[in-house]
Amino acid sequence: MIPLVDLTIDKKLRDKITKEITQVVDSKKYILGAKLESFEKKFAKFIGVKYAIGVGNGTDALRLSLRALGIGRGDKVLTVSLTSPFTAIAVVEEGAIPVFCDIDEATWTIDVADARKRIDRKTRAIIPVHLFGNPCDMSPILKFAKENHLKVIEDACQAHGAKYQGKMVGSLGAAAAFSFYPTKNLGAFGDAGIVTTNNSKLAKMIKCLRHGGQTKRFWHSYIGINSRLDEIQAAILGQKLKVLEVENKKRVKIAKKYKSNLSRLPIVFQKKYGRAEPVFHLLAARIRLRNKLIKFLKKNNIAADIYYPHAITEQPAFRKFVSDELPVTEMLTKELTALPIYPRLSYQNLDFIIRKIKDFFNVK
């Protein structure tokens, strides 16, 4: 079976990681040690920001960003419904109210014109989601946010290494959240996440809040949470960061090949903004006959899947936050199909997938 994602690690990287894990075990320091400090510095440099603060997962990276920015009970936060539900869970967990905006039909990211219609005096922040590694059109988002005194927290959980107008996503707002969930472009061997920011005060606060709100040992000046990126995960991520750009380039190549070979078919891929450089965390496409296609591919030993099968606003847990319809979101959730993409996908298998999709549509 050709899987949707393949997390196999090659021997060279596996050996390096094993060595790193042994070093942590030998150091006997498992939390808040040298490996975390080193990874935070490397990741901040990679994104092009002053600070990176390792946390337990991407959801907590969003939560801590919101909390450190003073956004909480009763505040409204603009975001999208076509994303991981954890984007909205972070908002709700902080006592704030998610306000779901529609998305752009071509890029599948937040539609600023729609967001503009949904603000009121309680609106305090906007969380644009770089969906599937495709950067949002940040210029109009930043302009809109500035005009309305909104904090911008990028949800970069799926977009490690993606660029917008030459800058890394994760460096464009007040803060950004990354997830290192194992399937992400940069994935840990468990849960992990990080916040990036250029704001020193914010960085200091998030560092404090991830550690229960302690300002010194056993002294809690704030109510924080318990969400630290541990030494073993930081050590693993430090090694995997070294290969991220090569792996992202491979994803870009694979995506290009899919697109050029399937251009005459009734398949619509996610479009990017002019100067954006996506990293294809997932390769999704709008396919009307998706259920039949997924079945057909499965029969041919190819895994494809639906992402996301339900918009957040369709789900019972979020019903009380739904105000009105999101037509583009609703249309896309009926069509989006994810096709296999991962750095180790061989060109031979890629050709096979492409051939089978063409067979399904009866195209030579």
Ligand SMILES: Cc1ncc(COP(=O)(O)O)c(C=O)c1O
């Ligand atoms: C867009 C988006 N936001 C938030 C999250 C939450 O990250 P995590 O699973 O690390 O908490 C994820 C990952 O699941 C995600 O893809």
